Each structure stands twice: as C-alpha cells, then as structure tokens.
Amino acid sequence: MPDTQALVNDFLNKLKKRKIEGSQATAKQTAELLRSVISQTRMPYTNQAAALIHSVKAVGERLIAANPVGCMHVMAELAVGNVVRRVLHIIREEDLSLTTAAMAGLNLSAESDDEDDTDRDNHPALSAAAIAAASRSTLRPPSLQTLLEDVPDSAAVPHTSSSGGDSEGKSKSADKSSRSRKLKHDVIEAVNELIQDISTCHELIAEQAVEHIHQNEVILTLGSSRTVLEFLCAAKEKKRSFRVFVAEGAPRYQGHLLAKELVTRGLQTTLITDSAVFAMISRVNMVIVGAHAVMANGGVIAPVGLNMVALAAQKHAVPFVVLAGSHKLCPLYPHHPEVLLNELRSPSELLDFGEFSDCLDFGSGIGAPLLHVVNPTFDYVPPKLVSLFITDTGGHNPSYMYRLIADYYSADDLVLERRTTSGN
Amino acid sequence: MWWRSASFILDRQQEQNTSFPPNPESLLLSSPPPSMADSLQNPKPDISAYYQTRAAHHAVVTSDWLAQAQAAVSLQTNDDVSSGSDGRVALTGGGTGVDNKTFSVIDEFNSWRKQPDLAEAVAAIRALAAVIRASQATTMMELEIELKKASDSLKAWDATSISLTAGCDLFMRYVTRTSALEYEDFNSARYRLIERAEKFGEISYKARRIIAMLSQDFIFDGCTILVHGFSRVVLEVLKTAAQNKKHFRVFCTEGRPDRTGLRLSNELAKLDVPVKLLIDSAVAYTMDEVDMVLVGADGVVESGGIINMMGTYQIALVSHSMNKPVYVAAESYKFARLYPLDQKDMGPALRTIDFGVPIPSKVEVEKSARDYTPPQYLTLLFTDLGVLTPSVVSDELIQLYL
C-alpha cells in the first residue's frame, strides 16, 4: 500500500516539524490518516475485522515508535495512541454488531434451507446464538460474567460464517461482498463521527459552561489552554459576569497570553504569579484548568504547577474542575507518573546559559557542575484532588473515568507494541 | 454500651452454644483433620475452619514438605473420589442418597482444600462439579436444585469463608445463566458444566499470572514494598518482579498469630529479595521508608473494600495518613455480594490465639481473624479483569447479577 506509506511519512514529518499544534489537531489528523488507511485496506473474504485491525495496528505502531521530536513529544504520543486505540475499538464494535446481525439473518435463512442441515450437524454445539455469545465474549473485555465461559472455537466463529456463506452457494455471494463493504462503510462512518467529535470538542465543552459558572464568581486558572479560553468566553456570551485570576505559568509564561486574550474578549482579569496562588485562593470560587491527558484512574497529566493549585484548592475547599476532550482520555495507568511521563525540557527557559556558563563547568574535584537546572513540563494531579471532569459527553466524577474508558477502548488494544517488553 | 451491641450478643450466644471447648490447635500439621463421620455440622462452629486451614498452611514449612504434602493429598483425593463414586454407584437414589451426597460434597471440598496451592473457590467449584457428576437428575431444573442444596450446605458448613461463598455463587450464576441455552440437550450441558468447573482450576492459576503481569509496572527499581499476610497472588507478583531483575526490597509484617510473615520471608529469601521482618506494631514506625503496600484479599466486597487478615485495616489507615498507595492483588472470583458497613457487620470468624502463656479465664481475648478495609483507603485493585479502581467492583458485580 504505497499510498498509505506516503501518507504516514507525511504525517510523521509534520509532527516532527511541529507543524501541528495542540493535541486536538494531532488527534484529528491521526483520525483522518487512519480513515485513509482503512479505506485503502484490501479486505479479504474472511476475518475482515482482523485485517483491518492488523493494518491499523501496524500504522499505529509506526506512529508511536517514530517518537516525534519537540515539545509535543509526550502529548503527541498520548493523543496519537488514544486515537489509534479508539479506531481499533470502533472496528471491533462494528464487526461485532454486524456479526450478530448477520448470524441472526443466517440462522433464519439456514433454517429454511435444507442443504444446510448437514453443516449444522457437524457443529452441533454451535448454533447462531452460541456463536454470537462466543463472539461477544471474545470481543469484550474479561468480566465476571465471562470468567467461567470458555471460548471453545473462537477460530470457528468466522470459520463457520465463511463456511456457512460458501455452502449457501452463489446466491449469497453477492450478499457476502456487500457485507464486507458494509463493515468498511460502517467503520468509516464511525471514524467520521469520531473526527467530528474531536473537532467540536471545544464547542461541546463550552456549551456546559453556563451550568457551572454563575453570576459574580471568581475563577482561577493557570497557564493557557484553548479549552479553558473557549469555556470562559462561552459563559461570557451568556451574559454571566465573573472575574478571572490567571496564574502566569512559569517558565513559559503562557498565562500572560491568556490574560491578554481574555481582556480582548471583555473579561475582567487579574494576573498573578504561581507562588501567589495559595495567597489568593481564598478569594476564588472555582478553579478551572485544562489537561494534557487523563489517565485511567482519573489522574490528570497537566502543565507543571497544577498539582500545587489542586492542593491549594483542596485545602480551601474550592472545586477543582478539569476540562478535557474525550481524545485526551488515556487507558493507561500512571505507574510512576512524576518520572515516567514527565518531559524534562531545556533549562534555558529558566536561566540564560551565558550568564551562568561558569557555574556549569569547573566545579570542585571532578569538574562536575555544581548547578543543575531542571525544567519538567508536566505535573501529575491525583484523582482525589479533582472534583469534576467536564468532557464533551458531560460532567463526570473522577471515579467514573473507568466507564468512559471501557466505552471507548477495548482491553486487547492496551499494548500497541507487538514486541514484549521484558524486564520493565 | 458495648455489651449490648449486636455483635457482642452474637458472640456470647456462640460461646454458649459450643458443645465442647475448642482444642488448642497445634500449628504443625501432623495428621489430616478428623473425618466428619455422620455429622453434617461443622464440629467446631465457633472456630473458623477457613482460618484454621490457612493457619495450617501457613506454618513454617519448607517447600519440600509442601511438595510431599501435595503428593500425599492428591493420592488421598483419588482414593476419596473413587470411594465416593463407588459409594454413590451403589445407591439407588432416594432419601439416603441425599444424605450421602451432601456428605460427600463437604468431604470433597475438604479434600480439595488440603492442597496448599489451591484456592478456596476452586476447591468449592470442584466439589460442586463432583456433585454434578454424582447427580441422578434428568433435567436442568433438578440439577440446579441439587446444586443449590449442595452449595448451601457448603456455605453453611463454613460461614466465614468469603471466597467459598463467592465461588459457589459464581458457579450457581453460571449454571443459571447458561442453562437456558436451547441448543444443547441435558447430557451435553452436564458435560459442559463439569468440564468448565474442572477447568476452573486452570483459570485460577492463569488469573494469578495475569495479576502478576499487570502489577509489574507498578514496581519500580529501588522501591520498598510492605506486605501483610500471606497471599499466593502477592507471592506470585513478587516472584515475577524478582525474575524480571527488578531491584526492590520487602518489609513483611510478622502476622500474628499465624506467623504469615515468617513463611513469606522464607520464600522471598529463596528468591534473593532483601526482606525485613517487622512486628505488627512497627508498621507506622517504618511507614516513611515504604513506597507502597501490597496485600492480598480473602474477599472483595461490593463497596470496593476488602476483607483480609486481621491487621490490614490498621496498615491501610497508616498508609493513607502518610499518603502511601495501598494495592490489593485479588482474583476476580473473590468478588462477593456483601456490603459491610462496619467491622462487626460480617459474621464473626474466630480463631484461637496462642499467647504462649496460660491466660486466666476471666480475661477475654479478641479472637476475630479478619477485618474489613473500606474502599477509601485503597488505591488500586490488581485483578485478572485488569487494574481497577475500587469503584469498578460494584459495576462488575451488578453486571454479573443482572
């Protein structure tokens, strides 16, 4: 599939050159890329879902392994990974619904058809319902219900479908090919919906602003997030009058940009340093922030400084609200979040190298620098500090996140790399 | 007033009901437990047989002894099965048949349970499988009723074992749900049920492997793990981590009165993992050196909390106050439909404690063997269904019982 290779390379290039800004754009373009991959995949007669899954997984591995360089490093990897897993889940779901529908149809037609009795006798234990049940269990994550169930002939599920199809002769072949086209068609429709969701996530979240921001409230935020900006402006549109405290978000000082934006949109804004958050939090009614990623336990990977704001909010009983589009939902658990998912950037954002170049060289004894400048990009906010998540599907508790994850992702896709990680 | 509390009254009644004083239990397993000749009742109702067995298992033994014990037990089991089946073949069905069947269920169960490597629930399900095998029923409804009776008697025999209850319930649900399948006739259904039940042992073993795999990422290099109680799942987790050459060290609590810590430290020392033994009271003292707490569970209740060996609640409280994560490793068949609101809400599970010196009879001893840890003190549950937060447990149970 030369075209897909070119598309993937092109996308990777754009990621590397930082031409794509923001996780939303990354997610959207990943989804579009996967849509093209799917539409170009040639579908065999049997096991179509597996073919689709295989091709999507291959592309997904490449995207994640390519490790785009730049400030988007961790964020892009998470956004890309999430979208790939969503698409895989969509494929499985569509296949499942088609299979059950087809099986039901097959069963009805088979009963009326005498030729098929012999086939049915060969598989006495597997009627349509059993096949459906078995396929349902293979495609669903393990649960208590399925604990005792065996999957006796998981290979037999598509096998019987194909053999059933063949045995029914040419009359069904047209139906078969239409069925294969239907799977692709359904999957592409679902992916289109996904792209639509990703593009409109800001609007969907902003729509809920009016329920949460009331008159004469004081809102605190840190750094700059597009979702938060839209959220606040949507509330402003609905004629709520409120004030915003913006913490500047050192060392990148993106809070300055946000403050300017808010002022141009007509909101009363106060700019404070990060260290002043604890001092000002008692005057604040609510803290609203954006996130880079939401982990499966409800924890949040957010720009550095937000853990401190969350702790301040908890101490003063101020609700801490996190806005996140559903493409930021990640099915992984943070094992050791401060170290693993953090990206240490160049210390030149803190200190000008020239001024301190002597402190950084000849020290005592081994010539080791005595001054070490660390610049982490992310913070991990544990779930117990978060009061509410607002996603494009509505407001949720942190302990509810596992449900959304179960809806959006399948357990088989958690590990996208095919090589085993030993010793990790 | 504490002496009017419900649980206290229950305790008093229990004590008054005992027919004979409990024997001080010797910790070394010298002979198999006495056969329950003609008695449907658990001879020592006030002593939790579950915890007795665990104590027997947790004696300081070597793995060679274990292997021998296992071999001996399997021989005996085969004898039991053959004798049991012979006995049943001779029956013609009728009133006495019922007695013999329930008799053999508990026997079955006990014989399975002797194997130290086998989980309670697995033993229960295997016993129920034996019931099916011996059953004379001709329709699913009859079979279900028999199974229900057998499972009830098992549960009544030892009311304190949660995984036993959970295992029985799980199997019953499975039977009820799948009995409505139209496609199969009775014989194939029976065959299927027996086969699934016997395969359940494999599932249990696989579950441990899955849990060990899932928890690997949470053990990072240089971490210190505090372990309480002796859980085979936790041991599997630590074994896998040691095999993956992770550098970590383990603090074991002594685990009075079962001395679980001694056994665990034995096993870990064999794996070259640095182990430190603490007395139970030293947990808060060392908690600041600890990076995470890892425990098993006897049962996981609907709220997401766990029921585990006495002392778990205490450790969870200390960890929570010091912001250390508490991880629970439990297989999914331990999820039970209980919702205890406080410590005394569960049925009492008592266990004799040997203090080494005679205690005057006026002095009361708290003999409870287990406690309940509420879900807010737990961070994550590692199960074969995946890594779960405590709030997921109720979701799973609802899905099962809907």
Added chain:
Amino acid sequence: MGAQKKGATARVSEDPEELARHPLQAILLADSFTTKFRPITLERPKVLLPLVNIPMINYTLAWLESAGVEEVFVFCCAHSKQVIDYLESSEWSSQPNFSVTTIESHNSISAGDALRLIYERNVIHGDFVLISGDTVSNMSLTQALQEHKDRRKKDANAIMTMVVKQSKPSPITQQSRLGTDELFMAINPVTKQLLYYEDKAEYSKGFISLDKTLIADNPSVILHNDKQDCYIDICSQEVLSLFTDNFDYQHLRRHFVKGLLVDDIMGYKIFTHEIHSSYAARIDNFRSYDTISKDIIQRWTYPFVPDVLCGSSAIKVERQGTYRASDVTLSRSAQLGSFTFIGQGTKIGNDTKISHSVIGERCTIGSNVTIEGSYIWNNVTIEDGCQLRNAIVCDGVILKSGAVLQPGVILSFKVVVGQEFVVPAYSKVSLLQQPTQQDSDEELEYADSTSGTGELRSDKLNGDIAPDLSETASELGTGGVGYIWTVFEGAYDEEWRHSVAPIPTDKLVKLMLDKDEDEELLTQDGNVISASRELKADSDGNGSEDDDNEDSRDDYVSFEKEVEATFLRAVHENVKVDLAVLEVNALR
C-alpha cells in the same frame, strides 16, 4: 520600453520569492582538518565519535533538519568511507524532504580546499548554511536567515552572517569551557557588522591593534571578549567564489574572515547574529568534548538530547540527571551517581561507583570499580578494582584488574592496559605508533597526509595478539597492548589546557592571577585599544617594551615617508583622490 522591461525582469530575478524557491542548502564539513583528537582520529573520523553515546554528526543533522534545511552536502576527506557507510546505513538516507549527499575527496587539507571543491561541483544555488560536523545546537535559524536575506537585498556585499553566542565575560571562561584562547571581536552594535576578529591574541604584547578607519567608518564600536564563536555561518554564493579566487585561504576564520575584514578593496562585509537562550557550540578539542557532553546531559540542547534523538531504544531519564537505557544489568550494590549515562546492554558489578560519566553500550564493568567524570565508549571491558578519573576510553578497550587511569588519559581503540598499571596523567595511548612527522606548530590545522590510514607497524601486534599477551611486557604493564605517545616538551605545558580533565586548581588560580596582571598592565597603559600610530607613540614611555617599539617605529617612520612621497606625487600629477587613496592603501 525595452529598458523598462529589462529593469522589470532584473527586479523579478531578485524577487525574494524567486530566491526562496531554492531549497535551503547546507554544507557540512565532516572533516575538521585538525589533529586535536589524535590518536582517536587515526582510526575513526571525528564526526563519528560518540557524544553521549550518539555519533556527533547526528546532532548536527538533526538540528539542520529541524531548522528547515532541505539539502545537505556532507564533505568527507579523512576516513571518508566510514562516514559514507554510516550515513547510508542510518536513517538519514531515507528522510523525506531532507536529502543528504556526500562529497568525497582524498587530497583536501583544509576547509578552503573543501569549499573550492564544492564550488567546482556547482551544486550550491543561493544562500547556504556552513557548518562543521561537530557542532551541536538547538537554535532556530529562521530569524538569522531572514536578517541575512534582508541585508543581502540592501547590500550585495553582505556575504556572511556568523552566529555568535553570549557567554560570561570572564577572562577564563573561554579557556575553562572550550579550551581555546580568549576571543576578541569588534562589532558595530547598530548594524551588527563584524569589524575585528582575533582568536590568537598574544598575551605577551598586552594589547590588540584596531585600525583607525574602523572607528572612522562606524559611529559606534563595541569590543567584545564575551562572545563565543559558534562556527555556524550563513553564507551567500560569493563565499565559495572568494575561496576559489584566493588559493591561500585555508582556514575559515584565520584566513577567510580576517582576510575579508582587512581587505577593503572589494568591500565585503561580515555580519553577526547573536543568540541568547539557544545553545550552540563546537567540539574543538577534548575539553570542549567534555563540556558539551555535560551540557547535553543537563539538557541545554533540548530537543537534541539522547532520549529524544534515539527513539528506538527507550532511555529513561531519572532524577538527578541519570540516563539509563534498556537492558542494563545493575548489581544491587552498584551506585550510580548523578549525571551519568548508561548505554544499552551494559553490565555493572557489585560495589561499583559511577558518577558524572557516560558509559556506552555492551560494556562489562566489574566490581569495586570507581569511574568519575569519564567517557567510556562501546564494548569496553573493565575488570575488578579499576579506577578511572576524567579519562576517555574508546571502543573495545580492556582494562585488566587494578588498572588506574589518571586524569586526562585518552585510551584509543582496542588498547589493553595491564594489571595494576597506572597510566600517567594526560597520556594518550593507542595501538598505533605515534606518527613521526609531527608538525612543529601543532595548532596548524593541516591534516596529515597519512591520517587516512593508520597502520600497525609493530610485528608484535600482527595477527593474533592473545598468545603474546602474557609474555609481552609492553609500555602498559603486564598483558598490556599499546603505545603511550610521548608529548613534546613545548606542548606538555599546554596539555592541561585542552584535556578532558578539569583544570587543576593551582593552574586555575595561576590563570586568574595572570589575567589580573594583564589587566593591571593594560590599565597602567591607560588605553586598552591602541588605534594605530598616535597611541603607539604614547606608550614609548613604557620602558619594558622598548625594543619592540623601536623596530616598529622604524618601520612606521619609513612608512610615513612613503606615504608622504606618494601623496605629494599625487598632488603634483593631479591624480584623482580615489586613485591616491588606493595607492596609499596598497602600501600597507
């Protein structure tokens, strides 16, 4: 009409869009034409030496790609085959929108030769980036490029833009960081034009001379000693033709830049672009190798740091700046200090202490080893009880048990150090004999004609070394294999200047004292800058420098006479002013 059209077409050809349609090109000189990295560079080209476990050229290529360069011409001379093989087998040969072409030569001895060759190949169209393969940077080129292009439009003589970096204005910074001497630059702060460049200032003289016309032409001049030359240049096509015209232009700075600055016949101008928070540095000698490795470990070059550059093998960055690749077998009692990098597949034994070092891949380090501030490359075996301090150990070296490496030692490829042997400080050890023809001026950057092929000259080392090992008591103790290169007397004092080891404290103190003395001398003089003749006359009063002044005064006097004569003749013969000026200038 026709003339207008012609003017229009002429303007169109200078249209910026037309120029921009050419892809941005770069010339990467993969040969430094120096011998500073011997004995290592006898066997491997400098650009393939690992910098924190990644060959140097990767940093440069990655930076060029991110800066928007689309075509790179890699010029290789020494060990060119190795460079070409490496580039072909790496990912750089298959990047979209980024083509890497190698240009090979076998008889170039300087950067000038290289540029002349490239000019002959006629592959450069438009402005290009000139860089050497041992430069590490993370700056963004867009602004510098834009400024360069704007200047070109206004003044066609602005042919080069040099990138300079602000560094601390301490007199010893240059020495302690990069091992080079202090650099003086005079820059016009308004136009950013470079007016004076001196990197080999003679301290004995105690002053530098600036031409008076500099001050005449430029309303303000700032003399800097706090700038670091990054050796990143944005050049226009004229640069190449200039090299071709002047065959004696060899060194980029010493000849080309200085030549241009002095030459006002053609009137070419060099400009500077200053960077502040971005990072750029060139690895010139062992000291800068050490410094820049440390900067990379401290992530000043983000995003060109090891864990981001090699995405295939996951490298974990831990607290305290420790980098650990996958598959590292650490014994429990080993202690990894801060700022250490451990490569893939390395095994480290019990009670070993490693700090501030870089360890390569597949190394085996025994027990009770102490490694501090050292750079150990791939496949090295270090047996028990060794001690290494501030050393560079190349691929395949074996250190037998108990060996000690004193600070500043360089062990080249496959050397074996015998048991309990102490390698003296600042020594260079190699399997190859020291080349007998040694340039007396080791600073001269002419590559040795034999540098491309290093031969094993000794019979002992032919074929299998193993059976001879135990009997051979070579210079490196029992079981050792290799030769310690002798250092010439004159050069020994200077070894510490550009060695891997940090400057010993006593020398550091001496350096600072020297600078203080120099400053005092200068302030006594009353003027640091002596702009040509008048001020020199003032310093006559200083007795210490009489002799020099005498000679120069003689020259100066005769020169003055010549000028007078020429001037008078011009007046008499009614020669045009411009021509007269030319004549006078030519006398210089």
